[in-house]
Amino acid sequence: MSRAPNTAGHAAAEAVLLPTGAIAAALLLFGVFVWFGGTSPVDAWMLLFRGAFGDAFSWQNTLQRAAPLMLTALAVALPARAGLTVIGGEGALVLGALGCAGLPYAMPLAPNVSGSAWVLLAGALAGAAWVALAGLLRQWRGVNETISSLLLGYIAIALFKHIVEGPLRDPASLNKPSTQPLAEGLRIGAISPDSFLGDVHWGLVIGLVLCIAAGVWLTFTSSGFALRVAGGNAGTARGVGLAVDRLIVLACGLGGACAGLGGAIEVAAVHTAANASVIAGLGYTGILVSFVARHNPWAIPIVAVLFGGFAAAGSLLQRRLGLPDASVLVLQGFAFVFILAAEALRGRLFELRMPALGRVRLATHLGKAV
Amino acid sequence: MIDLLLAMLGGAVRVGTPFLFVSLGECLTEKSGRINLGLEGVLVFSAMAGFGGAYLTGSPWLGVLLAGLSGAGLALLHGLLCSLPRVSDIATGIALMLLGAGLAFYLGKPLIQPQAPQIPALPLGAWSDSSAVQSALSINALFPIGMALAALLAWGFANTRWGLVVRMAGDSSDAARALGYSANAVRIAATTAGGFIAGLGGASLSLHYPGSWNEGLSSGQGLIAVALVIFARWRPWRCLGAALLFGGAGAVGPALQSIGISGGYYLFNAMPYALTLAILVITCSPRRSLQGAPDELGMSR
Numbered sequence: 108m109s110r111a112p113n114t115a116g117h118a119a120a121e122a123v124l125l126p127t128g129a130i131a132a133a134l135l136l137f138g139v140f141v142w143f144g145g146t147s148p149v150d151a152w153m154l155l156f157r158g159a160f161g162d163a164f165s166w167q168n169t170l171q172r173a174a175p176l177m178l179t180a181l182a183v184a185l186p187a188r189a190g191l192t193v194i195g196g197e198g199a200l201v202l203g204a205l206g207c208a209g210l211p212y213a214m215p216l217a218p219n220v221s222g223s224a225w226v227l228l229a230g231a232l233a234g235a236a237w238v239a240l241a242g243l244l245r246q247w248r249g250v251n252e253t254i255s256s257l258l259l260g261y262i263a264i265a266l267f268k269h270i271v272e273g274p275l276r277d278p279a280s281l282n283k284p285s286t287q288p289l290a291e292g293l294r295i296g297a298i299s300p301d302s303f304l305g306d307v308h309w310g311l312v313i314g315l316v317l318c319i320a321a322g323v324w325l326t327f328t329s330s331g332f333a334l335r336v337a338g339g340n341a342g343t344a345r346g347v348g349l350a351v352d353r354l355i356v357l358a359c360g361l362g363g364a365c366a367g368l369g370g371a372i373e374v375a376a377v378h379t380a381a382n383a384s385v386i387a388g389l390g391y392t393g394i395l396v397s398f399v400a401r402h403n404p405w406a407i408p409i410v411a412v413l414f415g416g417f418a419a420a421g422s423l424l425q426r427r428l429g430l431p432d433a434s435v436l437v438l439q440g441f442a443f444v445f446i447l448a449a450e451a452l453r454g455r456l457f458e459l460r461m462p463a464l465g466r467v468r469l470a471t472h473l474g475k476a477v
Numbered sequence: 478m479i480d481l482l483l484a485m486l487g488g489a490v491r492v493g494t495p496f497l498f499v500s501l502g503e504c505l506t507e508k509s510g511r512i513n514l515g516l517e518g519v520l521v522f523s524a525m526a527g528f529g530g531a532y533l534t535g536s537p538w539l540g541v542l543l544a545g546l547s548g549a550g551l552a553l554l555h556g557l558l559c560s561l562p563r564v565s566d567i568a569t570g571i572a573l574m575l576l577g578a579g580l581a582f583y584l585g586k587p588l589i590q591p592q593a594p595q596i597p598a599l600p601l602g603a604w605s606d607s608s609a610v611q612s613a614l615s616i617n618a619l620f621p622i623g624m625a626l627a628a629l630l631a632w633g634f635a636n637t638r639w640g641l642v643v644r645m646a647g648d649s650s651d652a653a654r655a656l657g658y659s660a661n662a663v664r665i666a667a668t669t670a671g672g673f674i675a676g677l678g679g680a681s682l683s684l685h686y687p688g689s690w691n692e693g694l695s696s697g698q699g700l701i702a703v704a705l706v707i708f709a710r711w712r713p714w715r716c717l718g719a720a721l722l723f724g725g726a727g728a729v730g731p732a733l734q735s736i737g738i739s740g741g742y743y744l745f746n747a748m749p750y751a752l753t754l755a756i757l758v759i760t761c762s763p764r765r766s767l768q769g770a771p772d773e774l775g776m777s778r
Binding site for chain 1: 563564582586696697741753
């Protein structure tokens, strides 16, 4: 395979072409899908683009939605680089929201930046504990971390509902049970309300900074390198004396902290209190974002903006074309399937010169021989 | 107290039937050497398809058939995708979870209001005068079918050529190839058949209990059932016992509510998840591979 003359160049080109192609294929299939329902695919594509990136307002909407996706994607990416498939971002996010909204009940907080830092920290810690638990169970008992993290997610949502509708319920919230709203001074505001950024809040900056920090950690530090070695081959990592268990639990904890922080930011910047609006599937979309970015923190912001854009365009599809609100979920599902299928072409995209259909058939054939 | 026990017994069958079908489907899939976490998506999608089929044709049994077929279709996609090189079955399962839910919510939008004809209940409690006994023993007609399937799978794995081929693909793809079977082809077939069985569980959700279609119909039952297979050590009969146990755990919340205890409603509903997690912690071990696990399964790497 490595006899190809321009291997590094080809690998870099594939890193861009494969995900782009997969998303293009998903959009194409989505067009066919809505066409069967009697909607013009061209209209759907146009509205997807316009709702996501068409004007300043849709850009604001897109960036607002991208911020938590960056953080929930990190919750998948960091454990994935340590070799674990953890998908507990949704649970960590709702507990982060609960931690953020619950801290003012427990202790008095100064209504300023330091108070905001405390509620965000509470959210991050809640999320970190939850996902680290999945890592611990895996290392300590050999429990499959994918299943345990998802189960923990359902338990987290039940806890969230129990506490929000019970002990911490604000008596003033009648139709939609909520905790007491955060004090004005604890909330996170817009970056620059008078510019074209409008309502876009500081959560976007936090998300970007953490993606960059995670990228720097994995790429340039020795502990980040150790983590990648542990993810590549845990046996080898143990052989050279790395504390694999600790690294893996650390990666899970940091990932969970990111998702918990995402939930806290959703409360502090968007909903102002913890209520059912927080449970919006952001953790699940984060899984997809991380997979499309190949668990690479440097690529996560771009992918998060793309899928934040699709989510932002969802309501436009609903209003203009009468499509169900789940149409964005269908598009996400298609994208996930194609991104996995594209993985099969990695390393041979440039070796095979034949029509795409034949390529897929050959890939299936090669797979059978394994 | 007797009423509570009866309500739980009836609830164990009522809530446990979907668990039974999904865990049997997963058992068949995993025996061939693959994990299908996507059965959660299959469950939601087939519940919608079954409800839609019953609503449009007027026959619950055509709905059941459609649910099975749509489950098989989605599982076939899983089987094909996993046969590509370097595609992990865990990741594909996650993708299928999202895709199944997305398709179900999209196509099921017009089905939230209407009523569909339901799968009949077998009145096994007709001998009693007590209405509590009668309602506890009025059993989903799919449940005996599930028991028969468990028996068929147990017998088939042990005594038929097909069962042997599936188990061989699950224990050693080399051995399967040496005997002229393609492990991938066997796995695709087993995954598809498993998806059909899991689809029947979806029909049980939307056409018997709770008996309607909405977007919150399944939240993790499919995933619990996947975890149950570990607990059942890949034996169909134990799947039946595990499904009833978990059905009972899932029925505690509603049963308590029926006798007027409603505090901690969400916590009681979370019991099956916590119980599943506890059982995984107890049965798994980092040092030995799981007892009864097919060797090719990437469950405990």
